[in-house]
Amino acid sequence: MGSARLSINHSAIAANWRALAALSQGETAAVVKADGYGLGAAAVARTLAREGVRSFFVAVAEEGAAVRAALGPEPRISVFSGHMEGDTDMLRAHRLTPMLNSVDQMLRHVEALPGHPFGIQLDTGMNRLGMEPSEWAALRDIALEQNPVLIMSHLACADDPDHPMNAHQLENFRAMTDGINVPRSLAATGGILLGPEYHFGLTRPGIGLYGGMPFEDAETVxxxxxxxxxxxxxxxxxxxxxxxxxxxxxxxxxxxxxxxxxxxxxxxxxxxxxxxxxxxxxxxxxxxxxxxxxxxxxxxxxxxxxxxxxxxxxxxxxxxxxxxxxxxxxxxxxxxxxxxxxxx
CATH class of the missing domain: 2.40.37.10 (Lyase, Ornithine Decarboxylase; Chain A, domain 1)
Known part of the structure; x- marks a missing residue:
């Protein structure tokens, strides 16, 4: 055999999800973007679905379509990049849930797919994706009237538990979302390990599922x-x-x-x-x-x-x-x- 052999232990992936779910409050989803962090999104998603995962996250709509083909109609598959131009048919056909990142995406979505489920991503300080506080303040009431299924943000420094950015983003997320009757999500793997105050209604582990830091107790995958x-x-x-x-x-x-x-x-x-x-x-x-x-x-x-x-x-x-x-x-x-x- 001239090629190297890469063994992928799905029992370890399942065990890592169970361990992170046990640490989490509320629902525990799974991030399977980038082809399941390089390990095969379809197979990883099927393994995690058998463990009870009902919400998956991908980076772009094309990834979501592949995961939908692997899992069938039931799980929610959310798209971090939101509703990009040209995504409408794919979002509709594969029942994908875009996490809307801007006013432009919100307008595109409600005009192209009225009544289609969506979530909202907020920028609490990372300055990468999501609506900034001023945008959200202007759009909030209109957006909530459209019944989003999830409101989320993303931590920039969760792999460093002592970094002041964690508390700063938590404070901003609460200021932007407290009192809203919509499920919320802030924590990926690092956020789960920061403790329950970061968990809200849904956590979404990624790298920890695949044996990576900062989840020190992860099984080797x-x-x-x-x-x-x-x-x-x-x-x-x-x-x-x-x-x-x-x-x-x-x-x-x-x-x-x-x-x-x-x-x-x-x-x-x-x-x-x-x-x-x-x-x-x-x-x-x-x-x-x-x-x-x-x-x-x-x-x-x-x-x-x-x-x-x-x-x-x-x-x-x-x-x-x-x-x-x-x-x-x-x-x-x-x-x-x-x-x-x-x-x-």
Missing amino acids: VKLEAPVIQIRDVAPGETVGYANSWTAQRPSRIATISAGYADGLIRAMGPRALVYAGTRPCAVVGRVSMDLITVDITDLDTAPEMLTLLNDQQTVDDLAEAAGTIGYEILTSLGTRYKRVILG
Whole structure:
């Protein structure tokens, strides 16, 4: 087998949702945008629907259509980007719920799809999506007359529990929505962990479902194993890889594995990343290239046939730290060449 193998543990995804739901007040939804954070939105959504999830969130209408095809007519599927120009037919045909972000989107929606369910997204300080306080004050009464099904906002710094922005956004959200008889949502994974005052009527975990921080108690969801293509002996003073970036300081055995930056393994991780033979760490040496990574296996007793890049010892966040990025980017970058195996 020339391709690396990506195992996706759906039992762990389900367990992570149950754990986050147990911490939440009210309904617990699930975010399956970006193709289920790179792990397959249709399969992930079906697993979570069997756990009892009845509300799903995606980024754009096209993602919502794919999730609807996987789940059938019952669950609510909400679209963070709202009602974009050209979305009307898709929203109608697939019964998607746009989270309206602006006055223009509100006008487009009520004119194009009168009576069609919608939600509202408010900007409480992130300055990314949602109606600002002045817009909301002007539109609030008119919008509420149209019976929105949800009002939400998004926390900018929830992965840092001590950041003052969390309390600031909570205060703003309450000021903009207290007294409104509509379900509310503020907390994604990080917000759930901040405590019940952030939960309101619905929480919407994303990264925590897939084993990522800040949910430290998450079960490991992904395992990534790459086959060894070739092993060679390298003498002291010889170099490995592009630009002669690594020089052997001792007689070394170097394994070349079938994975690279074309598979989402970011080039910058090379000098700091580890690869595992069972539970034994081995250093990546030389540069990560498009299709190949070279690994120092000198200290292993036997030549491995496979080496592991993601497992219980090295999570997506560990690999992300080596690459100077975040676990979200590692997950959503995992490429199409992997042989994907669904467990559980």
